[in-house]
Amino acid sequence: MAEKKVQTKVERGVYLSLTAYIVLSLLKLGIGWLYSSEALVADGLNNSTDILASLAVLIGLKISKKPADLDHPYGHLRAETIASMIASFIMVVIGLEVLISAIKSIVVFEIEPPSVIAGITAIFSALVMMGVYRYNIRLARQTDSQGLKAAALDNRSDAFVSIGAAVGIFGAQLGIVWLDPLAAVLVAIMIIKTGWDIFYETSHNLSDGFDYEEGKRIEKQILNVQGVKQVTDLKARKHGNSVILDVTIHVHPDLNVIESHAITEKLEAELRRKYKVESISVHVEPHEIRKEVETNE
The missing domain is CATH 3.30.70.1350 (Cation efflux protein, cytoplasmic domain)
Structure with missing residues (x-):
């Protein structure tokens, strides 16, 4: 497979992720704030970090296309790996912010039960992100792209996060009001774990580790x-x-x-x-x- 064709496929996957994240983050943040769902707001903030992460990966891909020069005799392909590491930092920082906010909400316990509309939005988002994950993981395996693999794993974790948010929202509808902020805590933990997994793999590769x-x-x-x-x-x-x-x-x-x-x-x-x-x-x-x-x- 020609290098140019590989880069085109990888970029296509990143653009797909970026589009999905922009649409879903606006949808989740708007409905989450409007219908009082801590879990859906946390999920929307998660997607906001994914926008920044996708942009970082996209910039890394653009830089990695540059040909070899006197300072980079092997080319610039590691720019993609560095971009993935930057994406992992963004995920961990936002994950910690969501975690602290959700814990404060549980401690203070000023909680209003969220609307069913918030739960339906979470389920819809999970289905969309699972579809994006399946598309991107297939491309990542074809191209062996670290950046796209990181993006695909993030897509999958986002689908699971949305499912968790939906469980918390519908649980709150059944009278278990604390289940919604608890779901937000679980969402935050999943964001942090995904960021750590990506950081571990990229740091291993940047330090010349090899399986x-x-x-x-x-x-x-x-x-x-x-x-x-x-x-x-x-x-x-x-x-x-x-x-x-x-x-x-x-x-x-x-x-x-x-x-x-x-x-x-x-x-x-x-x-x-x-x-x-x-x-x-x-x-x-x-x-x-x-x-x-x-x-x-």
């Missing part, structure tokens, strides 16, 4: 290349939605330079095809051949 199991799968794939006898000193790191790989392979000591080079070309083509490896540095070493000495007694 151990994926590394073992790449090593196994290298060993499947004809002519590779052994793999040592494999190092990998994420660069946006691509992988940068440094590896030492051992080949038969009798091979000449041209034959060894042919093995490395075959290896590089295989890894680029299967693992979206952007840059590969292969060091070739002669494989030590151990001969068994038979002794006749």
Whole structure:
């Protein structure tokens, strides 16, 4: 898949999320304040943070398109990862604000039962966001985009948040008035958790962390290349939605330079095809051949 086509698909998903968040946040905040629902207002504030997060991801995607230069020989793909981290900070801060507000409401207990209209709005929002999540997670898997994956996970958590808000609103209608602000507390916790999950993954990638199991799968794939006898000193790191790989392979000591080079070309083509490896540095070493000495007694 061409890089330009991948970027177009990712941007399409982010624009979809952004549009949904703008519409739903205005709808939830308006109806939440009008019909006295703490949970729906919290949900609307959650979507407001998502607008900022989506904008951050979109800016990161624009920057990541810039070609390599003297200061960025590998390009600017990590701008997308940095944008995802900024989005996680925004989510955590707003989540804490919603949490404090909801707890104050429970302690003071100046609560009015919300309207059924607020509950219907929450259910409608959940259905919309689940649809956006399914679309974006499919695109994220196709493009291996960290930014879009973060956006998709946020879409899903937003759907669950709206369901929780609906439960609190309808519970308040049944006489359990404190259930609405309690739902707002749960909404805040989910916002904070989503922000933390995104922060954890992005910080892991920015600090050159790499999934151990994926590394073992790449090593196994290298060993499947004809002519590779052994793999040592494999190092990998994420660069946006691509992988940068440094590896030492051992080949038969009798091979000449041209034959060894042919093995490395075959290896590089295989890894680029299967693992979206952007840059590969292969060091070739002669494989030590151990001969068994038979002794006749």
